[in-house]
Amino acid sequence: xxxxxxxxLLLLWLLSLTACGDDRVDLNVTGVDxxxxxxxxxxxxxxxxxxxxxxxxxxxxxSAGGIMCCYSVPQKWHEGLxxxxxxxxxxxxxTTDERSxxxxxxxxxxxxxxxxxxxxxxxxxxxxxxxxxxxxPDKQARVVVSNLSPDxxxxxxxxxxxxxxxxxxxxxxxxxxxxxxxxxxxRNRRNLNELEETPEETLKKFWGSFERTRTRSLEQYSGYEDxxxxxxxxxxxxxxxxxxxxxxxxxxxASSLSxxxxxx
Numbered sequence: 037x038x039x040x041x042x043x044x045l046l047l048l049w050l051l052s053l054t055a056c057g058d059d060r061v062d063l064n065v066t067g068v069d070x071x072x073x074x075x076x077x078x079x080x081x082x083x084x085x086x087x088x089x090x091x092x093x094x095x096x097x098x099s100a101g102g103i104m105c106c107y108s109v110p111q112k113w114h115e116g117l118x119x120x121x122x123x124x125x126x127x128x129x130x131t132t133d134e135r136s137x138x139x140x141x142x143x144x145x146x147x148x149x150x151x152x153x154x155x156x157x158x159x160x161x162x163x164x165x166x167x168x169x170x171x172x173p174d175k176q177a178r179v180v181v182s183n184l185s186p187d188x189x190x191x192x193x194x195x196x197x198x199x200x201x202x203x204x205x206x207x208x209x210x211x212x213x214x215x216x217x218x219x220x221x222x223r224n225r226r227n228l229n230e231l232e233e234t235p236e237e238t239l240k241k242f243w244g245s246f247e248r249t250r251t252r253s254l255e256q257y258s259g260y261e262d263x264x265x266x267x268x269x270x271x272x273x274x275x276x277x278x279x280x281x282x283x284x285x286x287x288x289x290a291s292s293l294s295x296x297x298x299x300x
Contacts, residue, residue: 061162062106063181065090067169070199072097075171076124080107080179083120083153091169098199107167109156109181117156121169121177124149152177159192170195210291214284221280228273235266242269 067078075095082088090107109117127138142148154177165183170193172178180186180193187198201209230238243260246253257265 059111060108061111061164062108063090063163064166065104065107065169066166067091067093067095067101067171068186068199069095069097069099069171070195071171071173071175072199072202072205074099074126075101076126078121078123078169078171080167080169081120081122082108083118090167095171097205098201100198103166109159109163109167111162113156113158113161113163113181119154119156119167119179121152121154121179122149123152123171123175123177125175150175154179156181157192168193207291210287214287214291217280217283217287221277221284224273224277224280228270228277231266231270231273236261239266239269 065080067075069075074097077092077094079089079091088108091104093101093104095101107119127135127142129135129138139148152175156179159181163181165181168180168182168186170178170180170186172195178193178195180191182192184191186193186196227238227242239260243254243265254265257268259265
């Protein structure tokens, strides 16, 4: 009798452990930046349990982050659920020195991270899917528990859809790429002129460069003096010059279109 009683008590104990473990669900964690400033890094932490946390990556402006692990919530929602979103916003400044000064200033002021306390809105039972962290303008944030993404018509969050970059941000990206492509175009034009004026020196330079990056493509040539190699380098430069000029034309057209509403 005592043996059966012990077995019964053990079974009840095991069942109680299973029930405690099963009344919570581990969710993926993903962040989405709707504010357009980007996120250096972020994570979410349970205000009542510091060990319950997830996240940790950076997010580009108007972008979504990857899937991170993990944050635990009750299977069934109840009032009073909340989460702390700990976030580090991008450093101020355009140069390395300016950003370093911004980092030092934040560390000295104890403001490297900022914490946004967010209520967790009601979700379906049982909880499943992802804890979506939506970063909004004015350093606000919302969270949504759902197995649907924001672009789904049934996504339960108030903020729906993916972020839409502003005209200002689009123009900034276009201008940045324009500068880069123009610099490359100028460099390749200069290389083509040097190939005509000082062919031996220029071919040596390209041979050395290809040896480091395109070794297998050199196997068909006897050396940098091989006329076929010179022909290949010339074609290579002419192709990139043509492609870069086409890309510049496309970017300048896109820039003029994105500027139009501001000129009106």
